[in-house]
Amino acid sequence: MAESIRITTPFTEEMSRKLKAGDSVLITGTIISARDAAHKAMTEALARGEKLPVDWHNQIVYYLGPTPAKPGDPIGSCGPTTSGRMDAYTPTMLDQGIKGMVGKGSRTPEVVEAMKRNGATYFAAVGGAAALIAKSVKKYTVLAYPELGPEAVAALEVVDFPAIVVIDCEGNNFYEIGQKPFRNFDMNKI
Amino acid sequence: MRELDVKVITENVAEMCKEAAYYLPEDVYNGLKRGRETEKSEVGKIVLDQIIKNAEIAKAEDRPYCQDTGMTIVFVKLGQDLHIVGGDFNEAINAGIAKGYTEGYLRKSVVGEPLFNRVNTKNNTPGVIYTEIVPGDKLEITIAPKGFGSENKSGVKMLVPADGVRGVKKAVMEIILHASMNPCPPMVVGVGIGGTMDRAALLSKKALTRSIDQRNPMPEYAKLEEELLELINSTGIGPQLGGTTSALAVNVEWGPTHIAGLPVAVTICCHAMRHSHRIL
Numbered sequence: 001m002a003e004s005i006r007i008t009t010p011f012t013e014e015m016s017r018k019l020k021a022g023d024s025v026l027i028t029g030t031i032i033s034a035r036d037a038a039h040k041a042m043t044e045a046l047a048r049g050e051k052l053p054v055d056w057h058n059q060i061v062y063y064l065g066p067t068p069a070k071p072g073d074p075i076g077s078c079g080p081t082t083s084g085r086m087d088a089y090t091p092t093m094l095d096q097g098i099k100g101m102v103g104k105g106s107r108t109p110e111v112v113e114a115m116k117r118n119g120a121t122y123f124a125a126v127g128g129a130a131a132l133i134a135k136s137v138k139k140y141t142v143l144a145y146p147e148l149g150p151e152a153v154a155a156l157e158v159v160d161f162p163a164i165v166v167i168d169c170e171g172n173n174f175y176e177i178g179q180k181p182f183r184n185f186d187m188n189k190i
Numbered sequence: 191m192r193e194l195d196v197k198v199i200t201e202n203v204a205e206m207c208k209e210a211a212y213y214l215p216e217d218v219y220n221g222l223k224r225g226r227e228t229e230k231s232e233v234g235k236i237v238l239d240q241i242i243k244n245a246e247i248a249k250a251e252d253r254p255y256c257q258d259t260g261m262t263i264v265f266v267k268l269g270q271d272l273h274i275v276g277g278d279f280n281e282a283i284n285a286g287i288a289k290g291y292t293e294g295y296l297r298k299s300v301v302g303e304p305l306f307n308r309v310n311t312k313n314n315t316p317g318v319i320y321t322e323i324v325p326g327d328k329l330e331i332t333i334a335p336k337g338f339g340s341e342n343k344s345g346v347k348m349l350v351p352a353d354g355v356r357g358v359k360k361a362v363m364e365i366i367l368h369a370s371m372n373p374c375p376p377m378v379v380g381v382g383i384g385g386t387m388d389r390a391a392l393l394s395k396k397a398l399t400r401s402i403d404q405r406n407p408m409p410e411y412a413k414l415e416e417e418l419l420e421l422i423n424s425t426g427i428g429p430q431l432g433g434t435t436s437a438l439a440v441n442v443e444w445g446p447t448h449i450a451g452l453p454v455a456v457t458i459c460c461h462a463m464r465h466s467h468r469i470l
Binding site: 131 | 253461
């Protein structure tokens with residue numbers, strides 16, 4: 001695997017289009033956390049014609065609900081949650097200008113289509129590496145929906161946050177590419 | 191008759207919740223190390239390195255291994271000659287969960303009602319408590335917090351006797367293939383065979399409290415465990431981004447069932463196979 005590509009925020013479509021499935025990246029700058037309840041609240045606000053509490057233009061969203069920070073720490077353990085649960089809301093959110101998503105696991109074809117349309121990239125962080133990932137987070141500031149606790153929308157200042165491009169903006173999928181050489185399974189042979 | 195005050199139960203449960211969240215059991219840690227040695231995918235090796243380092247950081251710094259510190263499953267074996275005094279037994283366990291999750295800076299991930307309101311209970315209670323009455327005067331508690339990235343990919347298949355071993359293998363593999371990379375592999379897979387639908391599910395959960403190095407005592411089931419592990423590791427799922435270390439172990443538990451049935455339940459656990467065990 002080649003050396004990691006360093007990327008900084010804001011994350012533009014031009015930057016997004018340069019990344020390919022399988023690229024290893026280190027993200028520095030501000031990424032914004034949101035998960036199930038926040039996605040529901042935001043898409044409902046949009047449906048009512050309201051303005052969102054955060055400008056998502058050229059932002060990277062991180063599907064995250066951290067543990068509470070210990071005294072003196074910026075954040076608790078903070079690994080990615082399953083992205084698929086956000087799929088129903090994601091095309092709407094991508095149309096709000098999000099150019100990068102960090103989570104784990106597969107996405108629906110509808111999400112991939114919306115990514116191609118918007119030139120957005122989907123990154124995976126290592127699921128369950130939550131104490132390790134916390135080392136790259138320097139500051140955590142709640143931006144909206146504080147009542148949601150760990151599900152609040154928050155800005156994370158990160159330095160060298162490790163992630164891998166799983167689906168690039170052309171729709172290439174590293175989950176498929178990465179599994180194929182090691183697949184030697186046939187249900188009919190059981 | 192021996193007496194045990196509920197305060198002792200609460201204190202112990204609180205400590206066990208923290209222990210389980212911070213310290214990955216040694217058998218699982220060693221399993222990850224073995225996986226790293228044999229992993230064939232270059233990206234898979236990088237992922238395993240991160241997972242192993244994560245376990246070391248969590249242990250050294252008393253931090254949650256994963257931010258999903260789970261819904262708290264509590265297996266209790268209550269000796270029939272033990273008298274619980276000073277309060278309500280189940281309330282004492284839940285008080286311990288609330289204390290442990292609050293003091294330990296663990297995430298509160300439980301909503302009080304599942305469909306219409308989904309309001310967080312703010313202290314991770316109630317736990318899922320299974321109590322068995324057994325001979326003796328001891329209280330044996332196992333705390334097994336369960337994350338939902340993997341729980342959401344678990345499942346039950348109601349087979350019929352004619353499906354046999356082949357049917358069981360296919361049923362397990364269908365659930366595994368559907369789960370794919372989503373439940374944070376390397377997985378540990380708990381399989382419950384027999385009983386009723388609910389008993390099979392419970393057996394698949396109990397299977398996950400057994401060490402990954404310990405095979406089922408009945409040779410036929412031990413062989414089934416090995417064969418299922420080989421099948422799962424041939425899927426290419428690997429440690430999340432493809433590879434050969436899809437699962438660390440398959441633990442099978444079985445129970446008597448009906449002449450017409452062959453229930454099979456699969457609980458998938460991520461690499462954060464956490465549990466804490468104490469006898470009071």
